[in-house]
Amino acid sequence: MNKGLSVAIVGATGAVGQEFLRLFDLRDFPVRDLRLLASKRSEGKTSTFKGVEYTIHEAKSDSFENVDVAFFSAGASRSRELVPHALKAGALVVDNSSAFRTDPNIPLVVPEINLDAVGASDRLVAVPNCSAIILLMAVNPLRKLGTIDRLIVSTYQSASGGGAGMMRLLEDETKALVLGTELPPSPLSTRYAYNLFSHNTPIDDSGYNEEESKVIFESRKILSMPELKVNVTCVRVPVLRAHTETVTIEFEGDAPSLEDVRSVLESSPGVRVVDDRSGNRFPTPLDASGQDNVLVGRIRQDLSNPKAICFMVSGDQLLKGAALNAVQIAEAVLAREAVG
Amino acid sequence: MNKGLSVAIVGATGAVGQEFLRLFDLRDFPVRDLRLLASKRSEGKTSTFKGVEYTIHEAKSDSFENVDVAFFSAGASRSRELVPHALKAGALVVDNSSAFRTDPNIPLVVPEINLDAVGASDRLVAVPNCSAIILLMAVNPLRKLGTIDRLIVSTYQSASGGGAGMMRLLEDETKALVLGTELPPSPLSTRYAYNLFSHNTPIDDSGYNEEESKVIFESRKILSMPELKVNVTCVRVPVLRAHTETVTIEFEGDAPSLEDVRSVLESSPGVRVVDDRSGNRFPTPLDASGQDNVLVGRIRQDLSNPKAICFMVSGDQLLKGAALNAVQIAEAVLAREAVG
Numbered sequence: 033m034n035k036g037l038s039v040a041i042v043g044a045t046g047a048v049g050q051e052f053l054r055l056f057d058l059r060d061f062p063v064r065d066l067r068l069l070a071s072k073r074s075e076g077k078t079s080t081f082k083g084v085e086y087t088i089h090e091a092k093s094d095s096f097e098n099v100d101v102a103f104f105s106a107g108a109s110r111s112r113e114l115v116p117h118a119l120k121a122g123a124l125v126v127d128n129s130s131a132f133r134t135d136p137n138i139p140l141v142v143p144e145i146n147l148d149a150v151g152a153s154d155r156l157v158a159v160p161n162c163s164a165i166i167l168l169m170a171v172n173p174l175r176k177l178g179t180i181d182r183l184i185v186s187t188y189q190s191a192s193g194g195g196a197g198m199m200r201l202l203e204d205e206t207k208a209l210v211l212g213t214e215l216p217p218s219p220l221s222t223r224y225a226y227n228l229f230s231h232n233t234p235i236d237d238s239g240y241n242e243e244e245s246k247v248i249f250e251s252r253k254i255l256s257m258p259e260l261k262v263n264v265t266c267v268r269v270p271v272l273r274a275h276t277e278t279v280t281i282e283f284e285g286d287a288p289s290l291e292d293v294r295s296v297l298e299s300s301p302g303v304r305v306v307d308d309r310s311g312n313r314f315p316t317p318l319d320a321s322g323q324d325n326v327l328v329g330r331i332r333q334d335l336s337n338p339k340a341i342c343f344m345v346s347g348d349q350l351l352k353g354a355a356l357n358a359v360q361i362a363e364a365v366l367a368r369e370a371v372g
Numbered sequence: 373m374n375k376g377l378s379v380a381i382v383g384a385t386g387a388v389g390q391e392f393l394r395l396f397d398l399r400d401f402p403v404r405d406l407r408l409l410a411s412k413r414s415e416g417k418t419s420t421f422k423g424v425e426y427t428i429h430e431a432k433s434d435s436f437e438n439v440d441v442a443f444f445s446a447g448a449s450r451s452r453e454l455v456p457h458a459l460k461a462g463a464l465v466v467d468n469s470s471a472f473r474t475d476p477n478i479p480l481v482v483p484e485i486n487l488d489a490v491g492a493s494d495r496l497v498a499v500p501n502c503s504a505i506i507l508l509m510a511v512n513p514l515r516k517l518g519t520i521d522r523l524i525v526s527t528y529q530s531a532s533g534g535g536a537g538m539m540r541l542l543e544d545e546t547k548a549l550v551l552g553t554e555l556p557p558s559p560l561s562t563r564y565a566y567n568l569f570s571h572n573t574p575i576d577d578s579g580y581n582e583e584e585s586k587v588i589f590e591s592r593k594i595l596s597m598p599e600l601k602v603n604v605t606c607v608r609v610p611v612l613r614a615h616t617e618t619v620t621i622e623f624e625g626d627a628p629s630l631e632d633v634r635s636v637l638e639s640s641p642g643v644r645v646v647d648d649r650s651g652n653r654f655p656t657p658l659d660a661s662g663q664d665n666v667l668v669g670r671i672r673q674d675l676s677n678p679k680a681i682c683f684m685v686s687g688d689q690l691l692k693g694a695a696l697n698a699v700q701i702a703e704a705v706l707a708r709e710a711v712g
Contacts, residue, residue: 182676186526186618188568188607202566210550221651226542226612227658228528230670230684235649239630239672248675261676265618265684267528269609272566278526278605290579309575311561318567330570332579335588336522336601344570344605 036064037366040099040123042091042114043106044068044079047196047273048128051355052103053081061359069095070106096121101362104128105354119155124365126358128159133250140253143360144302145172150365157361162353163187163243163266164250166275169326169352170345172255173300174281177288181339182261183251184280189231189243189266190317191224192273192349198224199272206270224270231266241266274317274348278330282340290331293341297328302352307331315346326352376404377706380439380463382431382454383446384408384419387536387613388468391695392443393421401699409435410446436461441702444468445694459495464705466698468499473590480593483700484642485512490705497701502693503527503583503606504590506615509666509692510685512595513640514621517628521679522601523591524620529571529583529606530657531564532613532689538564539612546610564610571606581606614657614688618670622680630671633681637668642692647671655686666692 039056043049049070056063068079069091077088089095091110096102096118104111104118104127111131118125132138139149140158142165150157159165167185174180191202204216205225215223222229233242240248243266252260261282269276281287298305306315307329315327326347334340347353379396383389389410396403408419409431417428429435431450436442436458444451444458444467451471458465472478479489480498482505490497499505507525514520531542544556545565555563562569573582580588583606592600601622609616621627638645646655647669655667666687674680687693 184524184603184620184676186605188528188609206546206566207550210547221653222656223658226546226610227656228609228611228616229656230652230654232652235652238675239649239670240675241652263524263620263674263676263680263682265526265670265682267616267618267684269528269568270566270611271568271609276568276607278607280524280603309579312570312572312575312581313561314570316562316567316569318563330579330605334603335578335580336524336603340603342603342605344607 036062037100038065040067040102042104045070048105048354093117099123161246162349166347178283182282184263188276190271228269274320276346320346376402377440378405380407380442388445388694433457439463465496501586502689506687518623522622524603528616530611568609614660616686660686
C-alpha cells in the first residue's frame with residue numbers, strides 16, 4: 033500500500049467519473065498511477081488530477097495490465113464487455129453499472145450495510161442503484177428497532193442519475209426557457225425543465241420501469257430479505273444532482289418510538305438527521321448535494337397505520353449514490369487485504 | 373339567468389383570480405356585471421375581460437351590494453372577514469380558501485363527487501384544497517370497484533399553489549442561476565430553483581404540515597368516509613402550475629383488475645387516462661397545465677400488496693385545483709336554482 037496503487041477509471045469523462053477524481057484527492061486514496069479510460073469518442077481529451085494533466089484513452093480489453101483497482105462507470109454493456117478483462121488482469125473491480133447486480137455470485141454492497149457480503153476471494157463488487165443506496169442508508173439502521181415488513185417509496189430523482197448529458201439537457205432547456213430561445217433537441221418523451229416525469233426506463237409487463245425493479249430487487253439482495261415487500265414509484269424531477277425519496281416503513285409489530293428512530297439514525301455512519309419542525313427545515317437535494325451523508329427528516333408516525341413510520345431522505349446521487357459508495361468499497365476491501 | 377349575473381372576484385389580481393376571468397370567457401359564464409376586488413395595494417390597477425378594461429377596487433365589507441355570485445380566492449383571513457358580508461348581501465359565495473372547509477355546516481365540494489352535499493338553502497360552498505381535489509378526482513370513481521381502506525400519497529406540488537408570488541420567485545431564481553446574477557430575496561427556508569422541499573406550511577405536534585392535514589381531513593369529508601386512512605407527504609417541486617401525486621389505493625378486499633380500473637377512469641368526467649407503457653408517456657404537470665381534465669397513468673398492481681393498486685395523477689392546480697372547480701360549483705348551483 034505504501035507505494036500506492038495503479039487505478040483505472042472506465043467512464044472517466046462522465047459525471048460519476050469526475051467525482052472519482054475529486055474523491056481520490058479528498059480521501060487520500062493511494063493513487064500511484066492513474067489510467068483514465070472512456071469511449072473512443074473521448075480519446076485524447078484530458079482531465080486533471082492533483083495538478084497533473086492526464087490523457088484519456090479508449091477503454092479496451094488490453095487497458096488493464098498491472099491495474100490494481102478498476103472503477104467502472106460507463107454503463108452495463110461496457111461493463112459486461114470489459115470487466116472480465118480487468119479481472120483477468122488481476123484488478124479488483126468495483127462496478128457502478130447494473131451488469132452484475134442480479135448475479136447471485138457477485139456481492140452487491142453498501143459498506144455501511146453489508147460489507148460482509150464480500151468474500152475473501154471476491155474480486156468483483158457491484159455498486160447498487162443510486163435510489164436503492166440512498167433509501168437503504170436510512171432504512172437499514174432501523175432494523176435494530178423491529179422487523180421490517182414493507183417499504184413504500186416515491187422518488188424525486190435528479191438529472192445526474194441520467195449522467196452528465198441529462199444534467200446538461202436540464203440546464204440547456206432551462207436556459208432556453210429563460211432566454212426565450214428554441215429548446216435543444218431531447219431524447220426524452222417530454223420537456224424536462226419546469227416539469228417532471230415517470231422514470232425514463234423501459235416498462236415491463238407488470239407496469240414497472242427498470243428503475244423501480246432495481247429498487248425492489250436490490251433492496252432485497254442488500255438487506256438479505258428476499259421476501260421484503262416494496263412499493264415504489266420512480267419519478268424524475270428538475271433537480272440537478274441529488275435524489276430525494278419519501279419513505280414509509282411498515283414493521284411487523286408496532287412501530288418503534290420516534291425518539292428511538294431519531295436516536296438510531298443520529299448514531300448511524302453516513303446519515304445526518306435534518307428534522308427541524310419549527311424552522312421547517314428538512315432534507316433538500318440542494319443541501320444534500322456535495323455531501324457524503326444522506327439527510328433524513330420529516331420523521332413521523334404514519335397516521336394511517338400504527339405499525340409504520342414515515343420520513344424523507346435526500347442523498348447525493350453522484351457521491352453516496354455512486355462514486356463515494358464505490359470508493360468506500362475499494363477502501364474497505366483493500367484495508368482488509370492489507371490486514372489479512 | 374337571461375340578463376346575466378353580477379359577479380365579484382375577491383383576489384382578482386392573483387393567479388387563481390386571473391384564471392376566473394379566462395374561464396368565464398371560455399365557458400360563457402353569464403357575467404352581466406363584473407366587480408374585481410383585491411387588497412388595498414391593488415386599488416386602481418386594471419384587468420381586461422372580453423376586451424373591456426375593469427378597474428380593481430379594494431375588497432371591503434360594502435363591496436357586495438347586488439352581487440349574485442362572489443368567488444373568493446384571497447386567503448383564509450380575508451375570507452373569514454368578508455364572506456359574511458357577501459352572504460348578507462345575498463350573494464352565492466364560492467370560497468377557495470381554507471376558512472370554512474372544516475365547518476361541518478359548510479359543504480366542501482368537488483362537483484363530480486359530492487354536489488349533493490349542497491343543500492337547497494346553502495349559499496356558501498367551500499372549494500377543497502388543490503391537492504385533495506386532484507387526488508380525489510382519480511380516487512372517487514374507483515369506489516365503484518371496491519371499498520377503499522387506505523390511501524398512500526406523495527405529492528409533487530407546483531409553485532402556483534403558493535400563488536403568483538411563488539411562481540415569480542421560482543422564475544426569478546431560475547433566471548438568476550441561468551444568468552449568474554444574485555438570487556432574489558425569498559421567504560422560503562431554502563432555494564427553490566433546481567431544488568425541492570417539504571411543503572412550506574407550519575408543522576403540528578404530530579409532525580404533519582398543514583397541507584397534509586388538509587388532504588387527510590378534506591378527503592374524508594368530501595368522500596363522506598370519516599374513518600378513511602390516509603398516509604400523505606406533501607412536497608413542493610420546481611414546476612410552475614400543475615400538481616402531480618403518486619397514489620396507492622388499498623382496498624378492503626382484493627384489488628380490482630387493472631382493466632376495470634382503466635375502464636372506470638376512462639369513463640369518468642374530468643379524468644383523462646394517459647398510460648402509454650411502450651412509449652413511456654404518462655401524466656406530466658406540463659401536459660396537465662391549462663387542461664380541465666386531471667391526467668391519470670402508471671396504473672398498475674401494487675407488487676407489495678394484492679389488495680392495492682398504484683397510479684400517478686397530474687392536474688392543473690389553478691384550474692381543477694381551484695378556479696375551474698369553483699366555477700363548476702357555481703354553474704351547478706345556479707342551474708339547480710334555475711330549474712327549482
